[in-house]
Amino acid sequence: QQQVKQSPQSLIVQKGGISIINCAYENTAFDYFPWYQQFPGKGPALLIAIRPDVSEKKEGRFTISFNKSAKQFSLHIMDSQPGDSATYFCAASDDRGSTLGRLYFGRGTQLTVWP
Amino acid sequence: NAGVMQNPRHLVRRRGQEARLRCSPMKGHSHVYWYRQLPEEGLKFMVYLQKENIIDESGMPKERFSAEFPKEGPSILRIQQVVRGDSAAYFCASSPVEQPKTQYFGPGTRLLVL
Numbered sequence: 001q002q003q004v005k006q007s008p009q010s011l012i013v014q015k016g017g018i019s020i021i022n023c024a025y026e027n028t029a030f031d032y033f034p035w036y037q038q039f040p041g042k043g044p045a046l047l048i049a050i051r052p053d054v055s056e057k058k059e060g061r062f063t064i065s066f067n068k069s070a071k072q073f074s075l076h077i078m079d080s081q082p083g084d085s086a087t088y089f090c091a092a093s094d095d096r097g098s099t100l101g102r103l104y105f106g107r108g109t110q111l112t113v114w115p
Numbered sequence: 116n117a118g119v120m121q122n123p124r125h126l127v128r129r130r131g132q133e134a135r136l137r138c139s140p141m142k143g144h145s146h147v148y149w150y151r152q153l154p155e156e157g158l159k160f161m162v163y164l165q166k167e168n169i170i171d172e173s174g175m176p177k178e179r180f181s182a183e184f185p186k187e188g189p190s191i192l193r194i195q196q197v198v199r200g201d202s203a204a205y206f207c208a209s210s211p212v213e214q215p216k217t218q219y220f221g222p223g224t225r226l227l228v229l
């Protein structure tokens with residue numbers, strides 16, 4: 001059972017456009033939502049993360065939007081660049097002591113930005 | 116300021132052999148996590164360790180897999196009697212004590228079982 005559902009599976013965006021990746025979850029105990037970027041042959045790199053007490057967090061061209069009532073969160077990449085072409089993973093973690101360190105990952109979105 | 120280090124980066128084993136994957140956390144980090152990534156899939160949690168302690172191993176297969184994080188030296192994920200289905204990328208992550216959810220990943224070990 002996939003705890004975090006991510007869409008789309010792949011995304012093609014023109015350079016300068018906005019890339020939007022969506023994730024949804026059911027577990028209301030989730031309290032931490034990071035996004036990771038992964039290039040081929042590399043490990044995932046932490047990009048940006050949000051907690052449910054805020055609805056939006058921005059770092060440079062990357063913004064997380066969070067909708068607690070809908071149990072959805074999304075990553076927006078503004079002014080997308082060819083160098084942003086990578087696989088993006090959303091993840092979530094809950095606040096239960098027994099699974100404190102566990103991240104539940106979505107299946108990933110392969111982003112391609114055309115020059 | 117070295118990041119999380121993993122070795123080997125690539126490992127080829129024949130069915131029935133043992134695989135040992137090593138992970139050195141970032142300096143100052145004492146929490147280590149292992150995840151497995153199958154092709155076209157996200158990462159799946161396997162185990163969470165602190166020095167000399169297994170905190171959560173609920174994601175580990177019950178047989179053939181084990182993990183340790185000794186007082187000295189790297190964390191080791193051990194797979195005994197490997198099968199073709201074990202072929203995957205295995206990632207280690209580490210976090211500081213005060214922020215267990217802020218996890219930084221290593222480059223991974225790609226295991227291929229022939």
